[in-house]
Structure formats: C-alpha cells, structure tokens
Amino acid sequence: MMETLDIPSGERAIARCAELGRAPYSDMEGGLFRPYLGPAYRATCEKLSQWMAQAGMSTRMDAAGNLVGRYEGLVPNAPVVLLGSHIDSVRDGGFYDGMLGVILSIETVAYFARAGKRFPFALEVIGFGDEEGSRFPTGMLTSHAVAGVLKAPDPAMPDWAGTTTLAGALEGFGLDVGRMHAASRKGDPVVAYVEAHIEQGPALEAEERPLGVVSAIAAQQRYSLVLRGMAGHAGTVAMALRRDALAGAAEIILAAERVGRAGTDGLVATVGSLDVVPGAANVVPGEVVMSLDVRAGTNAARDMAVAEILDIARQICRARGLEIDMTLKQDLDATPCDARLTALMEQAAGSVTGMPAPLLVSGAGHDAMIMAHLVPVSMLFIRCAGGISHNPAEAVTQADTEAALRTMTTFTGLLERHFG
Numbered sequence: 001m002m003e004t005l006d007i008p009s010g011e012r013a014i015a016r017c018a019e020l021g022r023a024p025y026s027d028m029e030g031g032l033f034r035p036y037l038g039p040a041y042r043a044t045c046e047k048l049s050q051w052m053a054q055a056g057m058s059t060r061m062d063a064a065g066n067l068v069g070r071y072e073g074l075v076p077n078a079p080v081v082l083l084g085s086h087i088d089s090v091r092d093g094g095f096y097d098g099m100l101g102v103i104l105s106i107e108t109v110a111y112f113a114r115a116g117k118r119f120p121f122a123l124e125v126i127g128f129g130d131e132e133g134s135r136f137p138t139g140m141l142t143s144h145a146v147a148g149v150l151k152a153p154d155p156a157m158p159d160w161a162g163t164t165t166l167a168g169a170l171e172g173f174g175l176d177v178g179r180m181h182a183a184s185r186k187g188d189p190v191v192a193y194v195e196a197h198i199e200q201g202p203a204l205e206a207e208e209r210p211l212g213v214v215s216a217i218a219a220q221q222r223y224s225l226v227l228r229g230m231a232g233h234a235g236t237v238a239m240a241l242r243r244d245a246l247a248g249a250a251e252i253i254l255a256a257e258r259v260g261r262a263g264t265d266g267l268v269a270t271v272g273s274l275d276v277v278p279g280a281a282n283v284v285p286g287e288v289v290m291s292l293d294v295r296a297g298t299n300a301a302r303d304m305a306v307a308e309i310l311d312i313a314r315q316i317c318r319a320r321g322l323e324i325d326m327t328l329k330q331d332l333d334a335t336p337c338d339a340r341l342t343a344l345m346e347q348a349a350g351s352v353t354g355m356p357a358p359l360l361v362s363g364a365g366h367d368a369m370i371m372a373h374l375v376p377v378s379m380l381f382i383r384c385a386g387g388i389s390h391n392p393a394e395a396v397t398q399a400d401t402e403a404a405l406r407t408m409t410t411f412t413g414l415l416e417r418h419f420g
C-alpha cells in the first residue's frame with residue numbers, strides 16, 4: 001500500500017536552481033554561463049547525479065553527454081516516461097531556463113520515491129547537454145541524438161572560444177563523437193517526453209495565470225529581404241525623384257506588424273535586423289537588407305501571414321520603384337504537442353490551480369520539438385517575471401513552482417491510468 005503522500009514544496013526546487021547558478025556550476029564570474037561539456041557542466045552533472053541518487057534513481061551519462069536518471073517501474077523493462085529539459089545555459093543567463101524543468105523532474109521522482117510509489121512505467125529524468133548552442137554553433141544537438149534524428153556532426157567543429165572541437169570536448173568526458181548517435185532511444189519502449197519550462201514570454205503574467213499548457217511549438221519562417229533603390233545626395237535629390245530603400249523598408253515593417261497583430265494561432269511577425277547601405281546621414285539610402293521572422297502555432301497560419309506580408313512588400317516596392325529579392329533562410333514546421341497528453345496536462349494543471357490553464361503556442365524552440373520525432377510530447381509552461389529570460393533577471397515565484405511540481409506529480413498519476 002502507498003503511504004500518504006506529502007505535499008511537495010517548491011522551495012527546494014528554487015534553492016537548487018539558485019545553487020546551480022554560481023561557481024563551480026557556472027563558467028563565468030558574477031553570472032551564470034554553463035556551456036555544454038565545460039567545467040561547470042561537469043560539476044553540475046555531478047551535483048544533479050547526487051540529487052537523482054537521493055531521489056531513488058540510478059544515473060548514467062549517455063553517448064551524447066546527456067545526464068539520465070532512472071526510477072524503475074513495477075516490472076523490469078517497463079515502458080519509459082521521460083521527464084526533463086536542458087542543463088546548458090547561455091552566457092549571463094538566468095537560473096531557471098532549462099534547469100527548472102530538470103529540477104522539477106527530479107523533485108517529481110523524489111516525491112514518489114519517498115512514498116515508495118512505483119508505476120507500470122519507469123520514470124527517467126533527462127538533462128539535455130546542448131539545447132542552446134551554448135558551446136558550439138549548433139542547438140538541440142543532444143536531443144537530436146536521443147530522438148534518433150542526429151545527422152553526423154562535424155567532429156572538427158570548433159567551440160565559440162576556439163579552444164577545442166566537438167570531438168575534443170566529448171573526449172574530455174570519455175565520449176566518442178562517432179558514437180553520439182548511440183544515445184538514440186529508437187527501439188526503446190519510451191512512451192512519452194514531458195518537459196516543464198519557464199514561459200520565456202509575458203502571456204501568463206498578462207493573464208494572471210501561474211501555469212500554461214503548450215499546444216504546439218511554433219512553425220517558423222525566416223526571410224532575408226534585399227531592397228534596392230538609388231543612393232543619392234540628401235541635399236540635392238528632390239523628394240519626387242527619390243527611390244529610398246529605407247523608406248520602403250519602413251512601410252514593410254509596419255505592414256508586417258499590422259498583419260501580425262491581426263493574426264490568431266499565436267501569430268507573430270518581426271523585423272529584427274536592418275542593414276542600411278551606405279548608412280550615412282547625408283545619403284539617400286540605396287539599399288536595405290532586412291530580416292523577416294514569422295511564427296505561428298500552425299503551418300497554415302504562418303504561411304498565410306508570410307504570403308500576405310511578402311505580397312504587400314512587392315506592392316510597396318513597385319509603387320516606390322524599388323527592386324526586391326526575397327530569400328527563405330529558415331523553414332521549420334509547427335510541432336503539435338500530443339493531444340491526449342496535452343488534455344491530461346490541462347486536467348492536472350486545472351485541478352492543482354483551481355482554474356483552467358491557458359493553452360499557449362511556444363514561440364521559442366525546445367528539446368520537446370525534437371523529441372516529438374520519437375514520442376508523443378507534452379509541455380508545461382511556468383510564469384516568469386516580466387516574461388524575461390536569457391537574462392540574470394529571470395525569476396519565478398515559489399508558489400508558481402509549487403503549482404508546477406504538483407501539476408507534474410498529478411500528471412504522472414494520470415499517466416498511470418493512461419498507460420496502465
């Protein structure tokens with residue numbers, strides 16, 4: 001029989017994230033930087049392994065350098081539910097991006113271990129090594145390996161500091177770059193991947209909700225637009241005769257904003273980068289290179305918005321006598337979270353908080369997006385102060401963390417009926 005379960009506390013989870021925000025768990029003075037396979041990464045994996053062991057898990061490092069803890073199920077070789085997020089952090093990042101999800105996963109197992117509760121599935125906690133591209137010009141390298149979709153990475157890929165290669169960094173951990181793909185869980189009885197993560201946006205705060213459930217990770221397209229007009233003297237070229245590339249770009253930026261604002265399904269449209277040629281105060285701008293980034297919860301919503309913005313851009317350029325080139329730079333499909341797991345997560349969050357959890361589209365990419373190639377995924381978002389992330393000012397409240405932890409434990413209980 002199961003003992004009475006105590007109420008899990010968010011206090012320890014927050015304290016642990018904060019503890020891991022300093023040396024030796026950070027590779028920078030006065031802030032947090034935890035690049036994949038660096039000294040701080042090693043120290044962090046050792047500390048996390050201790051906490052996993054205390055929570056009743058066996059631990060190992062997989063062939064891609066991810067840390068994995070396992071809490072056995074009722075029978076050997078049971079199906080596996082993976083809980084986790086990423087261990088690495090951007091330079092001068094916050095305590096909670098990625099790490100809160102890892103710690104909450106450990107706390108979830110600790111909670112059941114204290115009560116001697118086992119499930120018809122094993123619970124594994126995975127801390128991904130490279131999500132951020134924190135060390136190498138990659139991103140989500142290690143979830144690609146686990147999901148079995150890793151394309152052979154370049155062993156000679158240098159790190160940002162130019163001090164070592166991917167092969168060298170892995171070797172320092174006793175790992176072989178040629179065997180990274182062996183971290184794949186294809187063929188293993190993994191049945192779900194569940195990730196809790198800070199929202200990294202302001203929607204939950206605006207709606208005054210502690211938790212949100214992710215319906216999909218956004219479809220994204222990024223374009224580079226080049227507008228060509230005619231450079232000329234700012235004092236002598238009459239207004240009527242100008243072909244000002246920057247004035248055209250300004251109209252396109254406002255059109256993108258208008259289309260984005262009118263959209264639904266988590267639609268967002270951004271022009272974030274602008275190069276003006278020649279870029280002098282006394283010259284009419286002859287050329288502009290600008291970015292356009294459009295994201296939405298479905299491919300269809302994104303495609304419609306992109307088509308509309310590009311169509312308006314062509315009209316603007318025609319009217320202004322500008323040439324325009326459009327190059328697609330990035331094209332990512334939307335990743336829907338699993339409908340049934342999402343419904344269970346909504347149920348869990350609703351029962352813990354006493355109010356419905358909003359369904360959100362994640363505009364940012366996550367390991368869950370890659371893991372969806374392997375298994376059904378579900379994501380829980382936790383409100384963070386001001387929506388701020390990738391910044392030392394990242395913050396969550398203890399009450400919200402507690403609600404997230406109780407949602408994870410409740411969700412795991414619901415899974416027992418789902419997979420039991």
Ligand SMILES: [Zn+2]
Binds near residue numbers: 097098131
């Ligand atoms: Zn993250």
